[in-house]
Amino acid sequence: MSPLLTDDLRDDESAEADRLAAKAPTIARHVIEAVTPSVDGGRYPVKRIAGEPCVVEADIFRDGHDVIRAVIKWRREKDAGFTEAPMTLFDNDRWRGEFPLEENARYVFTIEAWTDRFASWLADFTKKASAGRNVASDLLEGIAIVEAIRRRAKGPDMAVLSKTLERMRRVPAVDASSAIEIVSIPELAEIAVRDGDRAEANTCPTLFEVIADRPRARFGAWYEMFPRSQGAVPGKATTLRDAERRLPEISAMGFDVVYLTPIHPIGRTNRKGPNNKLVSDGAGPGSPWAIGSADGGHTAIEPSLGTLDDFDHFAATTAKLGMEVALDFAIQCSPDHPWVREHPQWFRHRPDGSIKYAENPPKEYQDIYPVDFDTPDRDGLMKELLRVVLFWVGHGVRILRVDNPHTKPVGFWQWLIAQVHEKHPDVIFLAEAFTRPKMMKVLAKTGFTQSYTYFTWRNTKLELTEYLTELAQIGMQEYFRPNFFTNTPDILTDVLQKGGRPAFKMRLVLAATMSPSYGIYSGYELCENDAVAAGTEEYLNSEKYEIKVRDWNQPGNIKEFVALVNGIRKENPALHHLTNIRFLPADSDDILFYVRATPDRSNVILVAVNLDPFQWHDCTVTVPPEEIGVAPGGTYRVTDLLTGAVYTWGERNYVRLDPNIEPAHILRVEKP
């Protein structure tokens, strides 16, 4: 016995005998790791667009020198069987393949790898035979392998295999070059992949999910409006029928989505007055986000707007103009909402019997009750909310802008969106979460199709560069689709308040050319910029609390500019993608310069924006020739799509942008 053996070790011996008696486990022979696209190792789905291929990569390898094969196994999530797509090695144990996302649906995929006995034998045989070694026995091994393949083969493959076997049996092993020639025909290798045993096959244990959305999920220009404020008579709400009259103009400006603030009955209790003052005379129209009255709740229409039929008509008219309606889904209730009476358990009651209204001290929302997800009837509440969404889906609505999703459980959204998508994968959910970054990210990971962003608060060159890099290039792009709103009923930023018309044009160009999805809230085209007070981002006389009347053609409007920019977006596919943005050198801190190109460089757009709305700036911008596909030192023509001007450019170019003329160049590179 060893002098180093301790008592403790001796005690272990029976346990070790047990261990030796137990069966060793099955081994997954092929390592399959670092699979892309994926989010958090497959915990969440990645987002793609239907009609495009899903390119999959992975590290795949095994011990030793055998030749391995790999396939993507993919299917629509709800289907039963997998389809296979081949993968090929392209770099240092990294493999790549792709499968089609033909439908607007959820897909899943994994990867299978196996060892190709024939190819492994062939590689060794060729090396040995070429080195002049005795390969008589090796040839016999090869014959046995080909025979095994023939036993599994069918149809025309049989003939190829039989003929090869005959030739392999006849060739003298010393005739290395003939032997190699016989076994090296590509057809044989293909048959071995097709019919050969998948030796030691194993599959990556993770099933990766891909949401293939319809194209609107990525690309679209949104127009937000209060349907009641589309008329010309002071104090008089417009109906949905009246509001339809503005649709041709919105369409002419090039918008794709008409997003309506809530259209449901507005409560009377604690109705807010102008500029968010508590209880006016009760005669005001109230905030559309105080949802629910004696006239109904989330599935009803505010009577002053009209009826459900009127809504259907509005949606149909929008569709005829090539646009879609987006509805607002705000899970909150006025004290007069039917749920308050019918499902009191969905609200948090205070010890004095009253229901807690929404508040975020010092802010108070006396006209709104939040629903309480801590309710013992969470099941009933969740199903009713699903019913509401399905109700509007039943009315053809396919886009929902979700109000404050971060104040409801993330898991609720994951469930709700998956439930809706099961039958209606075309429904787009936009998360209106302006909150901490990790919550915004997880809402996107768990299912929101698009997300509001910090864009409105990113003003400097550094801020914009860093933010776009984060959104488009370092991971978020797999699951988070930004929708850059220039403004909202709650956000009139400092630069717009102070920078006037040039600022409105400048921020429009940024939103529209940095993000494939972007939007404006109505009034932007009129350069409305009066805040309720200094240091706030709230509008003066906000439309949230009163009916607004505007002259949609008032002097100074930028409607033509908006139409021009939206037209440029539509015509240039380089602007339909998020991840192709690359920032290029511009030797001024006030001029932001970037390029977007389609993968084949058939469409290349250069954008230079003067971020300072108050004065002109100039600089030299650098265009690396490879970015736009021209030879080093070569020149090329660019057309400014905003002005029609044509310039000859090279690697370094002079740019001067005066905000009072045009704050930006949107240059299309003209191919020779």
Add this chain to the structure above:
Amino acid sequence: MSPLLTDDLRDDESAEADRLAAKAPTIARHVIEAVTPSVDGGRYPVKRIAGEPCVVEADIFRDGHDVIRAVIKWRREKDAGFTEAPMTLFDNDRWRGEFPLEENARYVFTIEAWTDRFASWLADFTKKASAGRNVASDLLEGIAIVEAIRRRAKGPDMAVLSKTLERMRRVPAVDASSAIEIVSIPELAEIAVRDGDRAEANTCPTLFEVIADRPRARFGAWYEMFPRSQGAVPGKATTLRDAERRLPEISAMGFDVVYLTPIHPIGRTNRKGPNNKLVSDGAGPGSPWAIGSADGGHTAIEPSLGTLDDFDHFAATTAKLGMEVALDFAIQCSPDHPWVREHPQWFRHRPDGSIKYAENPPKEYQDIYPVDFDTPDRDGLMKELLRVVLFWVGHGVRILRVDNPHTKPVGFWQWLIAQVHEKHPDVIFLAEAFTRPKMMKVLAKTGFTQSYTYFTWRNTKLELTEYLTELAQIGMQEYFRPNFFTNTPDILTDVLQKGGRPAFKMRLVLAATMSPSYGIYSGYELCENDAVAAGTEEYLNSEKYEIKVRDWNQPGNIKEFVALVNGIRKENPALHHLTNIRFLPADSDDILFYVRATPDRSNVILVAVNLDPFQWHDCTVTVPPEEIGVAPGGTYRVTDLLTGAVYTWGERNYVRLDPNIEPAHILRVEKP
């Protein structure tokens, strides 16, 4: 019915009714993500050292504004119940905590988060009361919450709660400051965490694994030797008893691990002769990696080395000198190995009945049969290999250097190492895989304690900087522990062949001060540098195939230098860690300059190495004051631990290194 409703949608209605009838799922209310330390999202264990805390971080948050709490739940893997360690929020939804790794064992942990109803109420109450709002009802809510806590509380907490309740009931709600004071005592918050309901608690679904190794897993100097070549008589093998005579000298050089090349019986069939020539006269000693003969296999001792008792004696003598023996575990057999006869199914037979020997064309290893993991008796093979390891573990061996693990299934190693660690967590496995990077990484991920590296082939400043950054700072450090060998019986690099004694000193300093684990193969201390041919890294007259006799005190040896460097390593804890390396500016491409410091900066080591063994170089090196804990502009003294020289340094310092004097400075920063 909506004009937009299609037939297809109508068909869906019954399915949707079904969906609304089904129960909504339970929601995990708290998001717990981005947990560190972890490898591939928890798929593989992270590595730590027993006796140190495991610092855990995660993104933790929930919807809304409620106050949340989180704990680490941890246990030894084999224990039943979890222990909890608190986590605290430190930044933007990022939480941190730690738990102790007291033992050399495998641990697991996860994270639980919940909502603290009292703290959530307190935050709201304080805000509202401070804003002068009516909080009468809020106070009643608070009383109800505290009452609920009292129902669950025990011992002294009861008294605090009762007293608080009494005060809460008595205080007038209008007396905001008194009310706030009553409910804001820290003790109450602590009791709420301790006794309060863990509202909506949920746990991260992943169980993260941590291997807490003994300190030798991270820090140690290795000495590799052929026990048969430790004597002075040409052609005569030394026995293990003879070889013991070298141990005091190895100990005096400061080594911690004596790694013996295989000590098992060497086969006779196709025994290789000097310089790897096939079949000498059969009288040569053969390669120790051709394991197995009539005298036994992997659990026997080569008779010319002695007996098992002699091995035990050797190990005991090594231990008495404060060192450990490492054995070589090479899964391969000579044609004479007992397994070939007893378990022929473990070897791959060719159609002509012969067994395939190892080859990697054009290289041939006629004296070695690989075992065949494709055997139908894989279970028997795996268990026999486990038995071999446990046999040597039974003889006190706690370090195994594993030969070519990348030619055996990764899953086999994962199983084997876990099996051994179950009872013997102190066994260290070093992976000798010189192969593609992803295979080397996955072997470390699946269980190898340490790994050979590309260090020998990283020579330039850029190469070394990039490689150390990859190993120590961008993810690998969680699972991959490098062991920097300066040379091996197979690797005599170009710089050593050409650079002579200065190169041997330079590469020693790099290995010993860049990696906490490093090693030399014997002969390095004599600066042996004759290659078998130009353009190869093989030694001339390699010890692998013949018995070597050396004068261990021959002129030009660097034994004292080795002892000096190993002594510096032992005395300076900054050199015991991998991740604390930081490269500092040196304005010469030939001088590499880096700092290592303990976290408290009680030990700070600056190393400057002249990478050119042929001529002196000088440069200015920059030491950012914050790296070494001195005030900006301040000076400090450094002692060169190689020469004893003392210098006064500041932020920028002149360095001149002549390889013929000393190729490096190893400077200890002296605290005032």
